[in-house]
Amino acid sequence: MNQINHVAIVGATHGNEFTGAYLIKKFEQFPHLIQRSSFNIQTLLANPEAFKVGRRYIDKDLNRCFLNQDLQNSTLSSYEDIRAKAINQILGPKGNPQVDVILDLHTTTANMGLSIIIGNQHPFCLQLSAYLSAINPLVKVCLTTTNLDSSLLKSLCQYGFVIEVGPVAQGVLNADLFYKTEKLIYTILDYLEAYNQNSISSDNHTLTLYQSIGTIDYPRNNLGEIQAMIHPQLQFRDYEPLHPGEPIFLSFEGQDINYEGESTVYPIFINEAAYYEKGIAMCLTQKQEVNLNWE
Amino acid sequence: MNQINHVAIVGATHGNEFTGAYLIKKFEQFPHLIQRSSFNIQTLLANPEAFKVGRRYIDKDLNRCFLNQDLQNSTLSSYEDIRAKAINQILGPKGNPQVDVILDLHTTTANMGLSIIIGNQHPFCLQLSAYLSAINPLVKVCLTTTNLDSSLLKSLCQYGFVIEVGPVAQGVLNADLFYKTEKLIYTILDYLEAYNQNSISSDNHTLTLYQSIGTIDYPRNNLGEIQAMIHPQLQFRDYEPLHPGEPIFLSFEGQDINYEGESTVYPIFINEAAYYEKGIAMCLTQKQEVNLNWE
Structure with a gap:
C-alpha cells in the first residue's frame, strides 16, 4: 500500500x-x-x-x-x-x-x-x-x-x-x-x-471482529407502533453473547419476548435512539477471531 | 380541602x-x-x-x-x-x-x-x-x-x-x-x-425538599459557544451536595472550573440535553427538612 x-x-x-x-x-x-x-x-x-x-x-x-x-x-x-x-x-x-x-x-x-x-x-x-x-x-x-x-x-x-x-x-x-x-x-x-x-x-496477530449480520426491529402492531421495549436484561449489554431463548424485549404489558434465532449472536446498537425510526432495535453481529498473519 | x-x-x-x-x-x-x-x-x-x-x-x-x-x-x-x-x-x-x-x-x-x-x-x-x-x-x-x-x-x-x-x-x-x-x-x-x-x-411528619434557587449556565465564549463540559466528578451526581471550591466543569482544554458559590448546594438537572439551548447546565437547589405537623 x-x-x-x-x-x-x-x-x-x-x-x-x-x-x-x-x-x-x-x-x-x-x-x-x-x-x-x-x-x-x-x-x-x-x-x-x-x-x-x-x-x-x-x-x-x-x-x-x-x-x-x-x-x-x-x-x-x-x-x-x-x-x-x-x-x-x-x-x-x-x-x-x-x-x-x-x-x-x-x-x-x-x-x-x-x-x-x-x-x-x-x-x-x-x-x-x-x-x-x-x-x-x-x-x-x-x-x-x-x-x-x-x-x-x-x-x-x-x-x-x-x-x-x-x-x-x-x-x-x-x-x-x-x-x-x-x-x-x-x-x-x-x-x-x-x-x-x-x-x-x-x-x-489476531483481531476480535464483530461482523454485522442483520438487524432486529421492535415488535409493532399493524399501525407500526412499538409494542415492546428492550428487555432490561439486554439493555447496555452490547457485545455480550445473546443465546437462543434469552429475553430480548419486554412488552408494555410486562411479557418477556425471547430471541428466536438459532445461534448465539452479539448485539450492538442496542436501543440506539436514532434507529427507532429506521426500524432497528439492535444490530446483530457474529464474533470472530481474524488471523492477521497473511504474510 | x-x-x-x-x-x-x-x-x-x-x-x-x-x-x-x-x-x-x-x-x-x-x-x-x-x-x-x-x-x-x-x-x-x-x-x-x-x-x-x-x-x-x-x-x-x-x-x-x-x-x-x-x-x-x-x-x-x-x-x-x-x-x-x-x-x-x-x-x-x-x-x-x-x-x-x-x-x-x-x-x-x-x-x-x-x-x-x-x-x-x-x-x-x-x-x-x-x-x-x-x-x-x-x-x-x-x-x-x-x-x-x-x-x-x-x-x-x-x-x-x-x-x-x-x-x-x-x-x-x-x-x-x-x-x-x-x-x-x-x-x-x-x-x-x-x-x-x-x-x-x-x-x-417530615419531608426532604429540594428547593430550586437558580441555575448555572455552561461557560461560553463571546459567540455564545460552550467552552466546557459538566465535570466527570459531577456527572450523574444529582441531589448530592456540591461544596464551594469543588469542580463543576471541565474545559475542552482539560482545565477544572470550580463552583464559586458560598454555600453548599444540591444540583439537579445536571447535563439535561434539552437545557443546552436554554442556557442551563444544571439547576441548584437547597436541601431542607419540612415539618408537616401543621395541625
Missing part, C-alpha cells in the same frame, strides 16, 4: 452527536494537536445546520446520502443532499478521493464503549484495528461491509473509519467519553505517522 | 420523552389500570406532532406556553401555542380548571431517579410527596414555585405534579424506568383514592 498523504477528521455528521462536533471545534482552535509530519490533515463539521439546531438532521440522514447515484443526481435538493455533494467535492470524489483516510466521529445511546467500525477487511484496516484494540481493551471493532454502493460518508474513501462512542444521550457532552475519544484519535494519528515511517511493529 | 374529582395524566408534553407517551398509550388501551372509584381520570398526549417526529417540540417548548397572557393572545399561532390553548380548554381554563390534579410525565438525561416536582407548598402537595418518598427512597421531591404566572402545563391547576424520571436519553424507552414510573403513578392514584375516602394515615 502507498503512503498515507491526506487524512480527514469529520464531526457532526449527525448534528445532535456533540462529541465529534466539539472535538472538531477544539482541533480547529488548536490545530497543532492533530498535525503530524508525514501527512496533511483536515477537519470538517459535516452538518453545521443540524448541529446549530441540535438535531440529527434537517431533512434526512446525511450519513445515508453518499450513494454514487445520489451524489450525481442533480434533482436531489434537500439540505443534506446538497451538503453530501459539497462534502464529496471537499473529500472525494467518491472512487477517486482526495483523502486516503476518513475518521468519522459518532456517538450512540447504546453502550458501545469506543467502537471502530470498518467497512472492509483490507489488511491496513485490520492491522490498525488490531493495534487499537490491543492497546486499549475498551476498543471494539465492528465490520459492516461498505463498498462503493454504500450510502455512508466513510464510503468516500477506502480507509473510512467510523468511531462510535457511547452510551451518551443525544445533544449531550460527556466529558469522560470526550477525552477517551480524543485520546483514541491521537493514537490513530500516531499510528498513521508510524505507518508512513515504516516503524509499525506487527505484534498483533 | 375538597374532594379530588378529576385527575389528568399527561404524557409527551415533550415529544422525545417516550416514557410518558407510551404510558399514555398503554393507559388508553387498558383504561382499567388507572380507573379508581372516587374520581374521574383522563389521559392526554400533549404534543402528538412532536411525538410523531421524535422531537421535543415542533416550533417552541410546549411546556413554556401556559402563561395566562399567552393563552389569551389570539395572535400567537405556532403549533405549540395553538396546542396549549386546546389543552387549556380540555383541562383548564387556567385559574378555574376542570381537573383538580395533573400528573405531567417527563424524562430527563440527568440522573434524577424518580423525581416529583411540585409548584407550591400546599399541605396536600407536601403530604402526598412525603408519602411517596417515605415508601420509596428513590423518590426525591423538588419545589419550583409555580403560580398562575408560570408558563408550565402543570400551572393549569393548583395540584400540578411533574414526574421527572432519569437518566434516559431522548427518544429512547428504558424498560426499568418505564415500570418504575408506571408503579409510581398507581401509588399516587391509590393515595388520591384513599384521600377521598378519608383513609390517609398521616405518619409522615
Whole structure:
C-alpha cells in the first residue's frame, strides 16, 4: 500500500452527536494537536445546520446520502443532499478521493464503549484495528461491509473509519467519553505517522471482529407502533453473547419476548435512539477471531 | 380541602420523552389500570406532532406556553401555542380548571431517579410527596414555585405534579424506568383514592425538599459557544451536595472550573440535553427538612 498523504477528521455528521462536533471545534482552535509530519490533515463539521439546531438532521440522514447515484443526481435538493455533494467535492470524489483516510466521529445511546467500525477487511484496516484494540481493551471493532454502493460518508474513501462512542444521550457532552475519544484519535494519528515511517511493529496477530449480520426491529402492531421495549436484561449489554431463548424485549404489558434465532449472536446498537425510526432495535453481529498473519 | 374529582395524566408534553407517551398509550388501551372509584381520570398526549417526529417540540417548548397572557393572545399561532390553548380548554381554563390534579410525565438525561416536582407548598402537595418518598427512597421531591404566572402545563391547576424520571436519553424507552414510573403513578392514584375516602394515615411528619434557587449556565465564549463540559466528578451526581471550591466543569482544554458559590448546594438537572439551548447546565437547589405537623 502507498503512503498515507491526506487524512480527514469529520464531526457532526449527525448534528445532535456533540462529541465529534466539539472535538472538531477544539482541533480547529488548536490545530497543532492533530498535525503530524508525514501527512496533511483536515477537519470538517459535516452538518453545521443540524448541529446549530441540535438535531440529527434537517431533512434526512446525511450519513445515508453518499450513494454514487445520489451524489450525481442533480434533482436531489434537500439540505443534506446538497451538503453530501459539497462534502464529496471537499473529500472525494467518491472512487477517486482526495483523502486516503476518513475518521468519522459518532456517538450512540447504546453502550458501545469506543467502537471502530470498518467497512472492509483490507489488511491496513485490520492491522490498525488490531493495534487499537490491543492497546486499549475498551476498543471494539465492528465490520459492516461498505463498498462503493454504500450510502455512508466513510464510503468516500477506502480507509473510512467510523468511531462510535457511547452510551451518551443525544445533544449531550460527556466529558469522560470526550477525552477517551480524543485520546483514541491521537493514537490513530500516531499510528498513521508510524505507518508512513515504516516503524509499525506487527505484534498483533489476531483481531476480535464483530461482523454485522442483520438487524432486529421492535415488535409493532399493524399501525407500526412499538409494542415492546428492550428487555432490561439486554439493555447496555452490547457485545455480550445473546443465546437462543434469552429475553430480548419486554412488552408494555410486562411479557418477556425471547430471541428466536438459532445461534448465539452479539448485539450492538442496542436501543440506539436514532434507529427507532429506521426500524432497528439492535444490530446483530457474529464474533470472530481474524488471523492477521497473511504474510 | 375538597374532594379530588378529576385527575389528568399527561404524557409527551415533550415529544422525545417516550416514557410518558407510551404510558399514555398503554393507559388508553387498558383504561382499567388507572380507573379508581372516587374520581374521574383522563389521559392526554400533549404534543402528538412532536411525538410523531421524535422531537421535543415542533416550533417552541410546549411546556413554556401556559402563561395566562399567552393563552389569551389570539395572535400567537405556532403549533405549540395553538396546542396549549386546546389543552387549556380540555383541562383548564387556567385559574378555574376542570381537573383538580395533573400528573405531567417527563424524562430527563440527568440522573434524577424518580423525581416529583411540585409548584407550591400546599399541605396536600407536601403530604402526598412525603408519602411517596417515605415508601420509596428513590423518590426525591423538588419545589419550583409555580403560580398562575408560570408558563408550565402543570400551572393549569393548583395540584400540578411533574414526574421527572432519569437518566434516559431522548427518544429512547428504558424498560426499568418505564415500570418504575408506571408503579409510581398507581401509588399516587391509590393515595388520591384513599384521600377521598378519608383513609390517609398521616405518619409522615417530615419531608426532604429540594428547593430550586437558580441555575448555572455552561461557560461560553463571546459567540455564545460552550467552552466546557459538566465535570466527570459531577456527572450523574444529582441531589448530592456540591461544596464551594469543588469542580463543576471541565474545559475542552482539560482545565477544572470550580463552583464559586458560598454555600453548599444540591444540583439537579445536571447535563439535561434539552437545557443546552436554554442556557442551563444544571439547576441548584437547597436541601431542607419540612415539618408537616401543621395541625
